[in-house]
Amino acid sequence: xxxxxxxxxxxxxxxxxxxxxxxxxxxxxxxxxxxxxxxxxxxxxxxxxxxxxxxxxxxxxxxxxxxxxxxxxxxxxxxxxxxxxxxxxxxxxxxxxxxxxxxxxxxxxxxxxxxxxxxxxxxxxxxxxxxxxxxxxxxxxxxxxxxxxxxxxxxxxxxxxxxxxxxxxxxxxxxxxxxxxxxxxxxxxxxxxxxxxxxxxxxxxxxxxxxxxxxxxxxxxxxxxxxxxxxxxxxxxxxxxxxxxxxxxxxxxxxxxxxxxxxxxxxxxxxxxxxxxxxxxxxxxxxxxxxxxxxxxxxxxxxxxxxxxxxxxxxxxxxxxxxxxxxxxxxxxxxxxxxxxxxxxxxxxxxxxxxxxxxxxxx
Amino acid sequence: xxxxxxxxxxxxxxxxxxxxxxxxxxxxxxxxxxxxxxxxxxxxxxxxxxxxxxxxxxxxxxxxxxxxxxxxxxxxxxxxxxxxxxxxxxxxxxxxxxxxxxxxxxxxxxxxxxxxxxxxxxxxxxxxxxxxxxxxxxxxxxxxxxxxxxxxxxxxxxxxxxxxxxxxxxxxxxxxxxxxxxxxxxxxxxxxxxxxxxxxxxxxxxxxxxxxxxxxxxxxxxxxxxxxxxxxxxxxxxxxxxxxxxxxxxxxxxxxxxxxxxxxxxxxxxxxxxxxxxxxxxxxxxxxxxxxxxxxxxxxxxxxxxxxxxxxxxxxxxxxxxxxxxxxxxxxxxxxxxxxxxxxxxxxxxxxxxxxxxxxxxx
Numbered sequence: 001x002x003x004x005x006x007x008x009x010x011x012x013x014x015x016x017x018x019x020x021x022x023x024x025x026x027x028x029x030x031x032x033x034x035x036x037x038x039x040x041x042x043x044x045x046x047x048x049x050x051x052x053x054x055x056x057x058x059x060x061x062x063x064x065x066x067x068x069x070x071x072x073x074x075x076x077x078x079x080x081x082x083x084x085x086x087x088x089x090x091x092x093x094x095x096x097x098x099x100x101x102x103x104x105x106x107x108x109x110x111x112x113x114x115x116x117x118x119x120x121x122x123x124x125x126x127x128x129x130x131x132x133x134x135x136x137x138x139x140x141x142x143x144x145x146x147x148x149x150x151x152x153x154x155x156x157x158x159x160x161x162x163x164x165x166x167x168x169x170x171x172x173x174x175x176x177x178x179x180x181x182x183x184x185x186x187x188x189x190x191x192x193x194x195x196x197x198x199x200x201x202x203x204x205x206x207x208x209x210x211x212x213x214x215x216x217x218x219x220x221x222x223x224x225x226x227x228x229x230x231x232x233x234x235x236x237x238x239x240x241x242x243x244x245x246x247x248x249x250x251x252x253x254x255x256x257x258x259x260x261x262x263x264x265x266x267x268x269x270x271x272x273x274x275x276x277x278x279x280x281x282x283x284x285x286x287x288x289x290x291x292x293x294x295x296x297x298x299x300x301x302x303x304x305x306x307x308x309x310x311x312x313x314x315x316x317x318x319x320x321x322x323x324x325x326x327x328x329x330x331x332x333x334x335x336x337x338x339x340x341x342x343x344x345x346x347x348x349x350x351x352x353x354x355x356x357x358x359x360x361x362x363x
Numbered sequence: 364x365x366x367x368x369x370x371x372x373x374x375x376x377x378x379x380x381x382x383x384x385x386x387x388x389x390x391x392x393x394x395x396x397x398x399x400x401x402x403x404x405x406x407x408x409x410x411x412x413x414x415x416x417x418x419x420x421x422x423x424x425x426x427x428x429x430x431x432x433x434x435x436x437x438x439x440x441x442x443x444x445x446x447x448x449x450x451x452x453x454x455x456x457x458x459x460x461x462x463x464x465x466x467x468x469x470x471x472x473x474x475x476x477x478x479x480x481x482x483x484x485x486x487x488x489x490x491x492x493x494x495x496x497x498x499x500x501x502x503x504x505x506x507x508x509x510x511x512x513x514x515x516x517x518x519x520x521x522x523x524x525x526x527x528x529x530x531x532x533x534x535x536x537x538x539x540x541x542x543x544x545x546x547x548x549x550x551x552x553x554x555x556x557x558x559x560x561x562x563x564x565x566x567x568x569x570x571x572x573x574x575x576x577x578x579x580x581x582x583x584x585x586x587x588x589x590x591x592x593x594x595x596x597x598x599x600x601x602x603x604x605x606x607x608x609x610x611x612x613x614x615x616x617x618x619x620x621x622x623x624x625x626x627x628x629x630x631x632x633x634x635x636x637x638x639x640x641x642x643x644x645x646x647x648x649x650x651x652x653x654x655x656x657x658x659x660x661x662x663x664x665x666x667x668x669x670x671x672x673x674x675x676x677x678x679x680x681x682x683x684x685x686x687x688x689x690x691x692x693x694x695x696x697x698x699x700x701x702x703x704x705x706x707x708x709x710x711x712x713x714x715x716x717x718x719x720x721x722x723x724x725x726x
Contacts (some may be wrong), residue, residue, distance in 0.1 A: 053441045063636050069629040125719065127490055127650055134644060135651030161718040219585060223718075243722040266432040270633075273426050277636045280643035281497060287490055288498030288707075291714035305717070313725050344651075349726070351654035354668070355524040355586075356488065357723040359606040362676050362714065363485045 016150035034065040040074045043092070045085035047108065047205050048078025051229050051289070052222070053161030056251060056282045057101040058159040063274040072267050074099060085203035092254040093149040101156055104142075105186030106201075112118070112148075112331040115186040117142045117153070119162070119246035121320035126158040126248030126283050128348045133250070136169035136344040141337050151259055154275040155305050156253035157282025160290065164240035164308055165220030166232045171240065171308060173221035183207050183219035187323060194319040202228070211235040213264065220245065226285060229354065233301040242308040244316055251282065384431075400627060402436045406455070406464035407471065408448035410568050411441025414534070414592050414652070415585070419520040419645045421671060426637040435630050437462065448566035456512040456560060463617035464519055468549030469564075473512075475694040478549040479704050480505045480516070482609035484683040486704070489521040489611030489646050491569040491711045496613070499707040504700050515623055517638040519616035520645025523653065527603035527671055528583030529574065529595045535601065537678040546570050546582035550686060551608030557682040567593070576596040577653040583608065587656035588649060596664040605671040607679055614645065 042061065048055040061074040065134040077097075079085030088100035089107050105115035117138065124132060132138040133155050146153045165184070169176065178196035189199030200216055204226075210216045212235040219236070221227050233239070253275045258269060308316075328335045405424065409417040424437040442448030442462075451463035452470050456587065480501065487495060495501040496518050509516045528547070541559035552562030558584035563579055567589075573579045575598040582599070584590050596602070616638045623631060660666040671679075691698045 022677075063632065066632040066637060067629055071699055107383075123527075125722070127646060130643065131647045131650035134647040161722060163718075241717045242725075243718050244423065244725070247722055247726070269426065269429040273430060273637060273640045276640035276643060280639060283490060284494045284497040287494035287711065287714075291710040292716065293708075294717075305723070307717075310725070317726075348650065348655040349466075351650075352658065352723065354657075355526075355606050356606045358670070359488070359524060359610055360720040360723060362605075362607070362673070363609070363680075363712070 001096075002081055019020040022301050035071065036069065036218070038072045038165050038267065040072065040098035040259065041077065041082065041087050042074050042101060043077045043079075043082050043097050044100065045088050045102040045203060048076070049082065050078075051187055051225055052157070052159060052286055053101075053204070053226065053251065054078065054283060055285065057253075058280050060101075060156075060200045060253065060274050060278045063277060064270055067270045067274065068267055072263070072270065079203055085205065086201075088101070089149070089151070089254060092256050093257050094150050095150070095258060098256050098259040102252055102254065103185070104125060104153070104250065104252050108186060111145055111333065112327060113145055113334040116337045117250060117252070118186060119188075119249040120324075120341070121188055121191055122317050123237075123247055124306070124348070125352075126250075128345070128352070129158065129248050129350065130155065130279070131251055131339060132344045137340050138344075141340060145333060145337070146254075147257070150257045152255040152257050154253040154255065154272060155250055155279045156275060157224070157251040157279055158286075159222050159249045159251065160283055160286045161223070161224050161243040162220065162246035162249055163227070164242045165218055166227070166236035167238045167240065168236050169217070170238055170306070171312060174312050177312075180218060181216045183210065183216050183221075184200070184245065186246075186253070188220070190323045191245065191316055191319045192329075194323055195316065199268040208232065208235060222249070222292045223286065224297055225289040226298055228293040233303045235299055237304065239297065239303050239309055240303050241305050242313060243306070253278075274339060280334055366526065370723045391471075398434065399627075400433065401630065403435065404440065405437050405464060406440045406445050406451050407462050407463065408442050408444075408451050408465040408566060411439070411444065413441075413567070413589070415520070415522060415589055415645060415649055416464075416567070417441065417613065418648065420616075420657045422644060423464075423519075423616065425638050426640060427633055429639065430431065431630055435626070435633065442566055442568055448568065449564075452512070452514070452617060455514050455619050458513070458619050458621060461619050461622040465615055465617065466548070466677065467516070467613065467615050471549060475690060476507055476508055476697040476698065476700040478546045479697070479700045480613060480615070481549060482551075482612040483687075483704070484551055484554055484608045485680050486610055487711070489523050489707055491540070491708070491715070492521065492611050492613055493518065493642070493702060494711065495707045500703050501707075504703060507572050508618070508696060508700070509617075510676045513620045515618040515620050517616040517635060519614040519638060521614065521649070522585050522589070522612045522640055523646055523649045525583065525604045525609040525612055526586050526590070527605045527607060528581055529590070529599035530581040530601045530603065531599050532580070534675060536672070537675050540589050543581060544579045546573065546579050546584075547607075547608065550683070550690070551583070552640055553686045553690075554608065554679055554682045557686055558678065565569075571595065571598060585612070586649065586653045587660055589653040591656040591660055596660055596666045600667065602666050603671055604668050605676060607671070607676055616641075618671035639722070644701065 042057050057076045061076050063071050083091045088102040091097050092100040104118040107114045110190050142153050180197040183202045184199050185201045192199045207219050208230050407420050420439045424439050428436050446454045451465040454460050455463040466481050467482040470477045517613050543560040546565045547562050548564045555562045570582050571593050
């Protein structure tokens with residue numbers, strides 16, 4: 001059988017390779033595209049699995065994993081697990097991680113216009129903001145502003161109309177805000193400063209101890225659903241329901257542009273559509289959960305829900321207009337985004353003044 | 364070389380098959396799952412590509428096709444192209460097509476509770492309804508009700524707060540509704556009947572000619588964005604902006620249950636997440652487009668926008684309560700869904716009375 005060993009076996013080997021080589025190669029090349037797995041990390045500014053805020057990134061990860069049949073897996077990290085809550089933007093920008101979930105107003109030191117995409121005092125409600133972002137040119141402006149940082153932002157949930165917050169004393173006149181140290185981010189913080197207060201920016205996880213120790217005299221956070229979870233009622237007596245500084249607060253998904261561009265087209269679409277689905281789902285969650293949480297605060301924890309007096313709100317509105325005018329004068333990016341936002345707001349406010357406003361009064 | 368032909372070639376063939384058989388079989392079986400293409404048909408109750416209503420199913424088809432890399436393709440048909448607008452439910456139920464896009468109140472003859480998932484007079488707004496559907500048990504109840512028909516419903520967009528509609532004469536007192544023939548579906552139609560009017564149900568595409576010919580004296584449809592597209596201003600003089608019968612109208616995706624169950628898990632998830640993304644996108648579209656359309660109606664077409672007098676609204680509210688009480692008494696399914704809906708509404712109305720209502724007044 002020398003002939004077998006010396007001639008036929010090598011030939012046989014060639015035949016074996018030829019016989020199934022082409023097909024296998026084609027199959028495994030297709031397979032490579034279809035089964036290449038991407039493992040992403042997403043850092044967030046919230047405690048892991050925190051109601052609403054912290055569930056939005058988890059839902060996103062789940063949707064994406066299921067829709068892609070595991071081809072894109074996103075591991076979610078709470079604030080401080082991988083990077084601190086306020087370093088989410090930098091981590092995504094530098095490509096340390098592929099994604100982040102946070103709030104746009106946290107980056108106003110870097111990008112003065114960023115708070116406009118989050119929430120503006122006396123500005124748009126959640127649904128109005130969503131309409132501007134997706135049908136009024138807002139998202140394009142947002143993506144232009146983050147582009148120099150290599151980040152693609154997408155709307156990442158909205159926590160709805162936010163309460164004015166928790167205070168250790170009653171707020172009866174605008175002067176009661178003088179000297180008040182309050183945790184309040186974004187343009188709302190600038191307005192407080194104009195009223196003589198001291199705005200302080202703290203990640204969610206650090207607010208309770210600051211309030212309890214007296215390092216701050218008051219705080220806004222989100223609304224009953226989230227505020228109950230943090231137990232603020234144990235540290236401050238008065239809870240003001242009045243909506244003024246954040247009438248509808250957008251969260252954001254931050255995506256490293258390079259990582260996004262490396263995905264095949266179907267996974268890119270899965271990412272953007274999942275973000276959009278989470279955007280509504282989070283607002284639904286807040287709208288459904290806030291009221292029961294408010295009841296618990298009142299009935300179980302004896303919290304007094306109060307309203308800011310109309311003259312205080314009118315003063316805050318006047319200060320807001322001043323602060324915004326200054327920002328428009330100081331920063332070209334702010335001016336450009338504000339022009340789009342304020343025109344859209346004027347229109348939709350007119351429309352809702354004819355529809356939802358009287359409806360809320362009549363029903 | 365007889366040895367080669369007689370012994371070695373057959374052996375070689377076995378070796379070739381053994382060498383690559385297992386892997387190839389595994390690969391092509393995976394491939395079969397990953398590349399099996401599903402071609403679905405979706406019938407709708409709207410003119411093809413009609414603004415808002417007709418774009419929602421097109422967006423859905425596009426999202427699904429891109430996310431699945433073409434593995435699930437959905438062809439969309441306008442009303443009357445494959446089946447008439449009001450036969451969408453039956454076509455999906457019978458499996459003639461795999462999907463439909465329509466409005467739940469169209470099926471109240473078949474399922475008395477179905478209008479509750481669409482819109483209820485003096486009921487929930489769009490965001491309130493979304494919260495109830497997705498976090499208040501609404502969607503589960505909806506799916507239970509459609510299950511005997513082999514249909515899975517999903518929220519399929521919301522057209523927001525709807526105008527009271529177009530009238531050929533002014534409505535100054537409740538008596539002006541007596542004898543009025545008006546196109547108005549769902550529970551709103553029952554309320555009109557209670558007020559002495561004659562509710563008529565017509566698919567969108569048939570309203571204009573009915574209004575122009577005088578077959579009807581008035582019509583509601585959606586709001587400025589859609590009403591402008593149908594040109595109603597050419598057939599009726601008065602346009603009432605007051606929101607009462609449909610404070611936030613949900614559309615629906617109808618999915619044939621058997622067809623859905625035949626999809627692999629990843630495509631099932633792609634279908635549900637795409638529907639959710641379209642649900643918000645459609646509301647965004649309406650919120651963004653309604654106001655400009657209203658301006659055009661006023662400035663270009665000299666339409667008078669009017670409000671229903673408060674006593675008329677109060678009477679309509681009283682009639683609504685009566686109609687709903689009767690439906691609760693008459694139908695077990697209605698009673699069950701209404702119990703859930705009305706409890707959620709009471710809660711979220713309280714909450715919005717503390718937040719959005721004063722905000723609309725103060726901003």
